[in-house]
Amino acid sequence: MVKGISRQVIVVPSPDPQLFEQAIFILKDGARDGVSDDAILREARRAIRGGDAPMIRKRRPTGPIWACGGALATGLLWLISTVL
Numbered sequence: 001m002v003k004g005i006s007r008q009v010i011v012v013p014s015p016d017p018q019l020f021e022q023a024i025f026i027l028k029d030g031a032r033d034g035v036s037d038d039a040i041l042r043e044a045r046r047a048i049r050g051g052d053a054p055m056i057r058k059r060r061p062t063g064p065i066w067a068c069g070g071a072l073a074t075g076l077l078w079l080i081s082t083v084l
Contacts (some may be wrong), residue, residue: 008032010044023048 008027014020025044032040 010040012041012044012048015048 001070004068008031010027012023012027014022025047027040
């Protein structure tokens with residue numbers, strides 16, 4: 001027995017049909033409250049293009065920098081203690 005569930009979907013054709021034919025977006029419950037069809041379609045197309053994707057912040061190699069700084073400070077302290 002199949003239990004019926006009603007879901008709203010948006011089907012958007014692919015901008016590059018060489019790999020994908022279409023994209024299917026399943027709307028969340030209550031997502032259409034106060035949102036126009038055009039706005040939902042624009043958001044789906046923007047998601048396909050990848051525009052405004054969250055930028056992943058590149059991490060700087062801070063570990064090696066701190067290690068080199070610590071080694072330098074240790075070396076300087078050792079040098080000063082042997083001279084005095």
